[in-house]
Amino acid sequence: xxxxxxxxxxxxxxxxxxxxxxxxxxxxxxxxxxxxxxxxxxxxxxxxxxxxxxxxxxxxxxxxxxxxxxxxxxxxxxxxxxxxxxxxxxxxxxxxxxxxxxxxxxxxxxxxxxxxxxxxxxxxxxxxxxxxxxxxxxxxxxxxxxxxxxxxxxxxxxxxxxxxxxxxxxxxxxxxxxxxxxxxxxxxxxxxxxxxxxxxxxxxxxxxxxxxxxxxxxxxxxxxxxxxxxxxxxxxxxxxxxxxxxxxxxxxxxxxxxxxxxxxxxxxxxxxxxxxxxxxxxxxxxxxxxxxxxxxxxxxxxxxxxxxxxxxxxxxxxxxxxxxxxxxxxxxxxxxxxxxxxxxxxxxxxxxxxxxxxxxxxxxxxxxxxxxxxxxxxxxxxxxxxxxxxxxxxxxxxxxxxxxxxxxxxxxxxxxxxxxxxxxxxxxxxxxxxxxxxxxxxxxxxxx
Amino acid sequence: xxxxxxxxxxxxxxxxxxxxxxxxxxxxxxxxxxxxxxxxxxxxxxxxxxxxxxxxxxxxxxxxxxxxxxxxxxxxxxxxxxxxxxxxxxxxxxxxxxxxxxxxxxxxxxxxxxxxxxxxxxxxxxxxxxxxxxxxxxxxxxxxxxxxxxxxxxxxxxxxxxxxxxxxxxxxxxxxxxxxxxxxxxxxxxxxxxxxxxxxxxxxxxxxxxxxxxxxxxxxxxxxxxxxxxxxxxxxxxxxxxxxxxxxxxxxxxxxxxxxxxxxxxxxxxxxxxxxxxxxxxxxxxxxxxxxxxxxxxxxxxxxxxxxxx
Numbered sequence: 164x165x166x167x168x169x170x171x172x173x174x175x176x177x178x179x180x181x182x183x184x185x186x187x188x189x190x191x192x193x194x195x196x197x198x199x200x201x202x203x204x205x206x207x208x209x210x211x212x213x214x215x216x217x218x219x220x221x222x223x224x225x226x227x228x229x230x231x232x233x234x235x236x237x238x239x240x241x242x243x244x245x246x247x248x249x250x251x252x253x254x255x256x257x258x259x260x261x262x263x264x265x266x267x268x269x270x271x272x273x274x275x276x277x278x279x280x281x282x283x284x285x286x287x288x289x290x291x292x293x294x295x296x297x298x299x300x301x302x303x304x305x306x307x308x309x310x311x312x313x314x315x316x317x318x319x320x321x322x323x324x325x326x327x328x329x330x331x332x333x334x335x336x337x338x339x340x341x342x343x344x345x346x347x348x349x350x351x352x353x354x355x356x357x358x359x360x361x362x363x364x365x366x367x368x369x370x371x372x373x374x375x376x377x378x379x380x381x382x383x384x385x386x387x388x389x390x391x392x393x394x395x396x397x398x399x400x401x402x403x404x405x406x407x408x409x410x411x412x413x414x415x416x417x418x419x420x421x422x423x424x425x426x427x428x429x430x431x432x433x434x435x436x437x438x439x440x441x442x443x444x445x446x447x448x449x450x451x452x453x454x455x456x457x458x459x460x461x462x463x464x465x466x467x468x469x470x471x472x473x474x475x476x477x478x479x480x481x482x483x484x485x486x487x488x489x490x491x492x493x494x495x496x497x498x499x500x501x502x503x504x505x506x507x508x509x510x511x512x513x514x515x516x517x518x519x520x521x522x523x524x525x526x527x528x529x530x531x532x533x534x535x536x537x538x539x540x541x542x543x544x545x546x547x548x549x550x551x552x553x554x555x556x557x558x559x560x561x562x563x564x565x566x567x568x569x570x571x572x573x574x575x576x577x578x579x580x581x582x583x584x585x586x587x588x589x590x591x592x593x594x595x596x597x598x599x600x601x602x603x604x605x606x607x608x609x610x611x
Numbered sequence: 612x613x614x615x616x617x618x619x620x621x622x623x624x625x626x627x628x629x630x631x632x633x634x635x636x637x638x639x640x641x642x643x644x645x646x647x648x649x650x651x652x653x654x655x656x657x658x659x660x661x662x663x664x665x666x667x668x669x670x671x672x673x674x675x676x677x678x679x680x681x682x683x684x685x686x687x688x689x690x691x692x693x694x695x696x697x698x699x700x701x702x703x704x705x706x707x708x709x710x711x712x713x714x715x716x717x718x719x720x721x722x723x724x725x726x727x728x729x730x731x732x733x734x735x736x737x738x739x740x741x742x743x744x745x746x747x748x749x750x751x752x753x754x755x756x757x758x759x760x761x762x763x764x765x766x767x768x769x770x771x772x773x774x775x776x777x778x779x780x781x782x783x784x785x786x787x788x789x790x791x792x793x794x795x796x797x798x799x800x801x802x803x804x805x806x807x808x809x810x811x812x813x814x815x816x817x818x819x820x821x822x823x824x825x826x827x828x829x830x831x832x833x834x835x836x837x838x839x840x841x842x843x844x845x846x847x848x849x850x851x852x853x854x855x856x857x858x859x860x861x862x863x864x865x866x867x868x869x870x871x872x873x874x875x876x877x878x879x880x881x882x883x884x885x886x887x888x889x890x891x892x893x894x895x896x897x898x899x900x901x902x903x904x905x906x907x908x909x910x911x912x913x914x915x916x917x918x919x920x921x
Binding site: 238240241243244247248249263264267271273313315316317338339340341342343345346349350353355473477479 | 777781
């Protein structure tokens, strides 16, 4: 290349970037498509192009070309890293990574982040769970004493594990290893680790694939778990209209899941590779997650508890929660959608045992979903379908003890008084069987 | 003496087989003697230049330390004034923060556990890489048939980054420890094989023929001609392999879950602790350098014949 042509190219390059910066606005969004609670803030926006619908096009944004950059990660910290580097404006992540994000931004003393909305939640903490290999002889957390438990360090599942091991008095008897979801999931499948604790949807993925079995559900720790969105403060101050558009679009995505959970499960599965049957367990009515954005006092309380644990265990810097949590955008979003924000703050969806508003069982056949008034009917239907060569995607029942939604094929059953009862945990099933003089059964006994 | 020590970071072990450069005819010591014999006193810049350019060993070390100090000073200033020209320093930890974090860690026991576990992994993986890589390289260098059977594997597997091996390493090996050792071993193996092959292949054929015509048997030729000729390259391969082993180790230790300097760095990333991340990075760099120097020192006695031959 000659000198003149080089100079020409460089000049062209500079003018083109200068031209571009006057016309285009880049919006970077870091999300985690495989983490179920975050999908309304990331992959759904991207695939349904919801953000484009809400972005401002008038006033100072007239004629602006938006470039949306969606970056997909498997955990929150890399997103925080990108946000600190100024490359991403928004980040969607779980409760613990959110705190690490806020505290590290505050520590820089130059910029901060704002926690603007929740993308999905479970009040009692289901989504996080401790799983053992399916063939393991471990059925309770206490039996983990003297064994190894792996978990992604700094995640909500890690926090839950520390709490439960302390509560059970076996904290110093269990060796805790730090392992990312793919590593832990592979180790469970290979039977190479006694237990693995992970966040949504990995425990259910392991159950569905038949490699793992839950021995502890996050709900037993009683700390809410949720995912939400943070935005860089400098970006929010410069472009509050875009932050508002993002919040409104996320709310639309949440509504899209709620309106047709089955369709949402199929679509999100196509986009992310997470099994649709697992996603339906999260999305459906009575399922694990609720996708609603308001900032409830329970969330703030949980965040403070989580921060205390992180500060104590891993010296995470302080965080000013009052400054960090900014509800103005989500309030405006509710108003724009004609919804009552205060009412939403007060109402929390959570599972309760023997909820009369829900069917006893659901079966997802290849040609559609059917609901049943009893587990027995559902089991018979599955049996008949299998005999007829029809494929059954999954079946769903509710834990009699807690009301949690479960896969039919992983639950423990007790037949008592001509009625089938489902349990998540073997111990609960055995206790019920002896008190109700019932008979223990497995899915293979009743539906195959 | 070794004329040029290969910098492992520079080659990443993925470069083409390395050749050892012959030393210049006049040794450094002779040059030094020559300069010191000049009686006249130098003044001003000339004097500074003379000191800076002095080939004496203490001076060389002084220059190295000066170079590192300048780098740290630049790092300090770049962070202090928040340099933002293409690369941004505004959120990078300062040398002082990293130092404070380092001091905190060396006052605890955990850091040494991490380092100790990593050193043990390196030692085991590296010994396996030597035990397999050198004989294999020698055979490949001497036999075209063996070369044709093995080289395709070496060439295909060599560019695969250590992190890409993680899922399969977990799947294939019975324990976590063996998965990590395997990933580290692979890093060290290829530079050792390739340099050994190159060393054998560059044995002057004239020497081989001379030995043969003097009645040497195949085994004697191998022992007295081929092996010594290949030694400088093998030494280079060993040094490069050690460097690559260290940076493969980080990938391996992502799955370790508990100990190791790579795990330490990885966990620090997951809690966004930049000073700790840098402590981990520099620890790996320093340990890598020290162990490479160790390898060079250990191979030096085998290269003495070179000095005599020249």
